[in-house]
Amino acid sequence: MTNNTTIWFDLVTPKSVLFFEPIIRAVRNYKKILITTRGGDGYKETVELLKLYELDFISIGNFGGDSLVSKYKSSLERQSRFIDFLANLNVEKLICLSSVDGCRAAFGLGIPIINFYDIPLSDYNENFKKALPQARLTIPLATKMFKPFVVPDQIIKRFGLDDEHIFEYNFIDPMIWLKDFVYDFKYVRSILDGYNFDFTKKTIIIREEEYKSSYVKKKYPFLYEALPLLHNQLNTNIIIIPRYESEYLKSEFSFAIVLDNKVKIQHLLKFADLFIGGGGTLNTEACFLGTPTISTRSFICHYDKWQIDNGLMVWVENLEELVSESKKLISARLDTSILNTMKL
Numbered sequence: 629m630t631n632n633t634t635i636w637f638d639l640v641t642p643k644s645v646l647f648f649e650p651i652i653r654a655v656r657n658y659k660k661i662l663i664t665t666r667g668g669d670g671y672k673e674t675v676e677l678l679k680l681y682e683l684d685f686i687s688i689g690n691f692g693g694d695s696l697v698s699k700y701k702s703s704l705e706r707q708s709r710f711i712d713f714l715a716n717l718n719v720e721k722l723i724c725l726s727s728v729d730g731c732r733a734a735f736g737l738g739i740p741i742i743n744f745y746d747i748p749l750s751d752y753n754e755n756f757k758k759a760l761p762q763a764r765l766t767i768p769l770a771t772k773m774f775k776p777f778v779v780p781d782q783i784i785k786r787f788g789l790d791d792e793h794i795f796e797y798n799f800i801d802p803m804i805w806l807k808d809f810v811y812d813f814k815y816v817r818s819i820l821d822g823y824n825f826d827f828t829k830k831t832i833i834i835r836e837e838e839y840k841s842s843y844v845k846k847k848y849p850f851l852y853e854a855l856p857l858l859h860n861q862l863n864t865n866i867i868i869i870p871r872y873e874s875e876y877l878k879s880e881f882s883f884a885i886v887l888d889n890k891v892k893i894q895h896l897l898k899f900a901d902l903f904i905g906g907g908g909t910l911n912t913e914a915c916f917l918g919t920p921t922i923s924t925r926s927f928i929c930h931y932d933k934w935q936i937d938n939g940l941m942v943w944v945e946n947l948e949e950l951v952s953e954s955k956k957l958i959s960a961r962l963d964t965s966i967l968n969t970m971k972l
Contacts, residue, residue, distance in 0.1 A: 633720035634660045636739070638730030639685070643909040645677045646805045647725060647744070652683065662717065664688050664730070666706060673871075676890035688713060689729065707733045714739075721771075731766040743770035746801050747908065748783055752933035756786055763787065776800050778930040799970035800931050802912045807972055809894055809917075816899045823885045830864045830901040830958055833914075834884075836871040837906025837925060850947040851906055851924045852880070857951055859883050862958060864901070869893065869910070902958040904950070908932070915940035918964050920957035924950060938966045 635655055639645050652661055663683055665674050668691030678685045689706025692699035710733035722734040726745040734741050743766055751758040767773060767787040774795045775784060784794050820827075834855065859866050866884040868877050877886045894913055897903060903914035906924045912935065915921040921941045923932060928943055935941040940962055944950045 632660075633718050634662050636662045636664070636714075636717075636719045636722045636730075636734075638664045638722060638724045638727040639678065640666055640674060640727045640729070641725065642673045642677050643801070644725040644727070645674060645681065645683070646909070647801055648723065649681050649683065650805060651723075659720075662686070662719070664710075664713075666690055666729075668692065668702070673890065680890050680892065686713075703729055707736075711737070724766075726762045726766040728762055728765045731769045735769040740771040741766075741769055742772050742774070743767065744774045744801075746776050746779060746931055747929045748775075748779060748787070750927040750929060752928050752930050754780065754783055754786075756783075758927070759787075776931065778934045780930075797972075799972055800912060800916075800934070802909060802916055803967070803970055804972060806894065806913065806916055811898045811917075812895055813899065815892070815895045819887075819891050819896065820885070825885065826865060830862065831899065832858055832862070832864050832866055832902045832904060832954070832958070833896060833900040834866060834868045835903070835905035835907055835910045836868075850950060851904065853947050854904075854950045854954075855881055855884065857947075858954055861951070862955065864958070867896065867900075871907070902954060904954065911935075911941060915962060916964065916967060918962045920960050920962060922950065922953050922957065939963065940966070 637648055637652060639648060655661060663685040665678060665685050665687050666689045667675055667687050671691035675687060688709050690702050692702030706729045714737060719739050721740040721742055722730050723742045724730045726743060731741050731743065745763060745767065748760060748763040748767060749755065749758045750760060767784060767789065770789065770793060772795060773784055773789055773793050774797060777796055777798050778800065781794055855866060858864060868881065868884050868886045870877055870886060874886050874888055894917065897910065897914045897919055898917045900919050902920050904922045904924060905911040911921055911923050912931065915935055923941055923943045925932065936943055942953050942957065944953055
């Protein structure tokens with residue numbers, strides 16, 4: 629049964645597509661769904677993932693580039709475009725994973741906001757000085773705020789919400805799309821057959837940090853410095869999953885495979901002998917799939933800390949530690965039984 633109201637999802641990161649995809653498929657059986665996203669030069673992952681999962685969407689506005697000025701201008705322009713775009717739609721609520729533009733537009737238009745967020749601070753304690761800009765601009769506007777168990781309620785309350793607004797779930801976000809995952813080696817082979825790939829060698833997959841994001845101070849070099857060392861000393865395949873542009877990676881690391889096409893990356897993560905990542909989502913996916921995982925992220929958030937404390941992930945902060953841990957961890961499979969304590 630349907631009615632004339634619309635549930636609006638503003639999906640502006642690859643993670644938000646993965647997180648809400650199973651929810652959208654369930655909700656659209658009885659509600660009209662609107663999915664919006666954004667594009668921009670060097671920022672195509674989200675759009676490509678929406679296409680990969682065959683979700684209908686409308687792209688409104690752009691990411692905004694590298695500088696705070698360009699980001700701010702693009703954000704204001706996108707919010708302005710939402711005003712006209714949403715004017716003739718009967719939107720019942722916005723559901724998002726801390727979309728700044730979506731939340732600010734919805735709040736201004738009186739649309740209830742259902743917000744999800746697992747990283748309010750770039751810290752695993754309660755140092756509010758490390759509150760992320762996205763958190764400051766979205767959590768206080770939420771009608772309902774959903775968070776994983778690893779984030780203390782007190783932190784959300786510091787953003788101005790009360791107990792009645794806060795809802796906790798007993799899993800870390802990637803579990804929602806990994807719970808029914810079935811590994812397919814044939815799919816892995818179909819991805820890699822187009823490259824000069826040696827299946828007899830071990831494989832390390834690399835993911836850059838989200839260095840263009842407003843919550844990352846700069847592009848840290850030691851991950852990139854480690855790649856030729858790992859390739860030569862461990863005699864491995866290196867696969868790089870670009871965060872933004874890929875051409876400079878191909879030029880600088882000619883020995884590596886740089887994935888250009890968007891694929892269902894979970895199969896590659898399961899296939900890998902080691903995953904090294906500067907972000908959050910793929911790190912969590914890899915260790916949840918039992919692949920040894922090293923985080924080179926410039927900070928440790930709450931879910932990072934839980935994964936580190938439970939032996940699912942190792943965090944390093946310099947070149948020497950990264951090379952040393954890679955040599956120790958490659959091909960070691962993880963004990964992921966702690967994940968059985970999570971309930972969807």
